[in-house]
Amino acid sequence: MATALINEIPGSGPDSLMPVSNKLQDRMNILRDMIDSKKTLVRNVGEEMKQLIEQKTEQILRELEAIWDEANQRMNQKKDEIHKRIEELNKHKAEMGKIFKDLNEIPCFDQINESIESVKRGMNIDIPYVKLKWNVNELRKSINTLCTCEQRIVKFGEDIHIPLKSSFGDRGKLNEQIYDPRGVAIDSIHDRIYVADRVSDRVQIFSRNGEWIQFLEDEDIVHPEKILILSESIFVQCSVRICKFNKSTFEKESYKYLGYSLLGISTDNTYIFVGEWVNIQLTVLTPQLIEERRTTLNTQFEGEDTLIRDMSLARDVFYIALTDTDYPLQAFSKQGTLIRCVVHKDLLDYCWSFCLDQQHNILVADTGTSEVKIFSNEGKLITKFGKEGSAPGEFLLLRGIAVDDLCSIVTVDRKEHNMIQLFSPL
Numbered sequence: 001m002a003t004a005l006i007n008e009i010p011g012s013g014p015d016s017l018m019p020v021s022n023k024l025q026d027r028m029n030i031l032r033d034m035i036d037s038k039k040t041l042v043r044n045v046g047e048e049m050k051q052l053i054e055q056k057t058e059q060i061l062r063e064l065e066a067i068w069d070e071a072n073q074r075m076n077q078k079k080d081e082i083h084k085r086i087e088e089l090n091k092h093k094a095e096m097g098k099i100f101k102d103l104n105e106i107p108c109f110d111q112i113n114e115s116i117e118s119v120k121r122g123m124n125i126d127i128p129y130v131k132l133k134w135n136v137n138e139l140r141k142s143i144n145t146l147c148t149c150e151q152r153i154v155k156f157g158e159d160i161h162i163p164l165k166s167s168f169g170d171r172g173k174l175n176e177q178i179y180d181p182r183g184v185a186i187d188s189i190h191d192r193i194y195v196a197d198r199v200s201d202r203v204q205i206f207s208r209n210g211e212w213i214q215f216l217e218d219e220d221i222v223h224p225e226k227i228l229i230l231s232e233s234i235f236v237q238c239s240v241r242i243c244k245f246n247k248s249t250f251e252k253e254s255y256k257y258l259g260y261s262l263l264g265i266s267t268d269n270t271y272i273f274v275g276e277w278v279n280i281q282l283t284v285l286t287p288q289l290i291e292e293r294r295t296t297l298n299t300q301f302e303g304e305d306t307l308i309r310d311m312s313l314a315r316d317v318f319y320i321a322l323t324d325t326d327y328p329l330q331a332f333s334k335q336g337t338l339i340r341c342v343v344h345k346d347l348l349d350y351c352w353s354f355c356l357d358q359q360h361n362i363l364v365a366d367t368g369t370s371e372v373k374i375f376s377n378e379g380k381l382i383t384k385f386g387k388e389g390s391a392p393g394e395f396l397l398l399r400g401i402a403v404d405d406l407c408s409i410v411t412v413d414r415k416e417h418n419m420i421q422l423f424s425p426l
Contacts, residue, residue, distance in 0.1 A: 162424060163423065164421060164422070165422045165423060166422045168210030168420055169206070169210070169417075169420040170416070170417055170419070171416050171419060173200050175212075175215060178200075181195050181197060181400060181414060181419055181420075182198045183195075183225055183353065183400050184410055184411070185228065185402050186404040187229050187247070192208075193402075193422075195227075195412055195420065196226060196227050196236065198224060201221050202216060202224070203227060203236055214250065220241060220243050220255045221238060221243055222238050223238055223239040224236050225238065225262070226263070230272075232246065233247060235265060239261060240257065240259055241255055241258060262274050262276060262277060263276075263277040263308050263310065265311070268316070272284070273311070273318070275308040280302065280322075281294050281296050282294065282295045298336050298337055299338050301330070302322075303324045309321040309322060310353050310354055312354065314360045316334055317339060317377075318331065319331055319356065319362060319377075321353075326344065327341035327343065329351060329354070329375075329379070331377075342378070343364075344379075347373070347375075347381055348364065348366055349368025350366065351366060352399055353365045355401055355403050356403075357403045357407050363401055363409060365399065365401040370389075371395070372395075385423075390415050390418075392421065398411060399412050407425035408422060408425050409425075410423075
């Protein structure tokens with residue numbers, strides 16, 4: 001009945017709906033054609049992009065191959081240059097070998113061989129730039145090492161003769177004797193020589209002529225090591241404290257207990273500087289022995305057993321003797337910054353004590369070789385004198401060295417007789 005009613009409505013029969021369906025079909029066909037067209041366009045664009053990428057990739061590869069070939073060519077040229085330089089170094093090394101043979105010493109030879117061999121080992125390389133740069137750096141190190149070694153060569157025609165003026169002092173524990181001498185100092189004004197005796201806990205005082213004057217003895221002088229003369233005062237550096245005495249009356253004025261191991265004492269005429277043996281630090285005191293501050297020495301050359309052995313100050317530069325390091329003498333600023341390495345261990349066996357003269361030359365008591373060695377403040381060996389022995393002018397176990405304003409040199413030695421020796425000026 002519903003169908004009949006619809007059919008009765010004008011224009012509402014099945015025939016009247018046909019045109020609408022045809023139109024929708026046409027539109028769907030148009031859309032389908034458009035989609036196919038877009039797909040074709042995208043496909044074509046993709047093909048073109050693929051071709052462009054392949055062309056660009058091929059171009060880049062050709063450029064990279066050209067760069068690679070050029071790099072390999074340059075690398076081969078550099079290898080030839082390095083080989084030539086190595087040949088020159090080997091010739092130079094042979095010449096140096098003759099010099100070292102004549103001088104009967106061969107410092108740093110192992111370093112030269114190791115550097116040159118490391119360059120040789122690195123010659124078979126695959127990557128041009130990275131390893132080539134490494135090889136060049138190694139070559140530069142070997143050249144620098146070679147130059148450093150050349151600077152350490154010292155040709156002695158004849159050693160500068162420094163005559164012995166006098167020697168005196170017997171070993172023992174009596175009033176006028178010394179048992180274990182350590183530091184020594186010269187009072188140029190009163191012509192006195194002060195010697196710290198670690199075992200007897202005294203400071204013995206002699207004239208330049210060897211006459212015994214008296215000794216300083218006090219309950220606070222325990223294991224004295226070094227002595228400093230400043231104005232009218234005598235400062236005695238002991239194992240853990242500093243004692244101050246009047247130079248005229250020899251009476252104790254004050255002392256400072258620090259509680260940690262000390263070794264070395266110096267002054268800039270304003271402050272007293274004391275070396276801390278184990279801590280690689282300096283303690284700064286006023287002349288009244290009031291602690292101002294502590295300064296750490298920032299050295300790059302420090303081992304597990306590196307200790308301060310002695311110290312001296314000149315032109316606001318600290319010269320520090322250190323044990324167990326490649327550079328037993330180093331220079332620092334007052335702030336503790338390493339300025340330069342002064343003397344290499346090839347030139348020093350064991351620096352027990354040292355001092356500076358008026359020209360800031362460095363006079364070293366080398367206990368290991370039983371010699372006094374004199375260096376410029378830049379580390380060049382000027383001369384050396386002495387040899388192992390117990391006779392006057394010889395050294396058995398050098399323990400201390402000092403120099404006065406006229407460059408007379410005083411040494412203390414642990415032997416039976418002639419423990420104190422006075423040498424003429426340079």
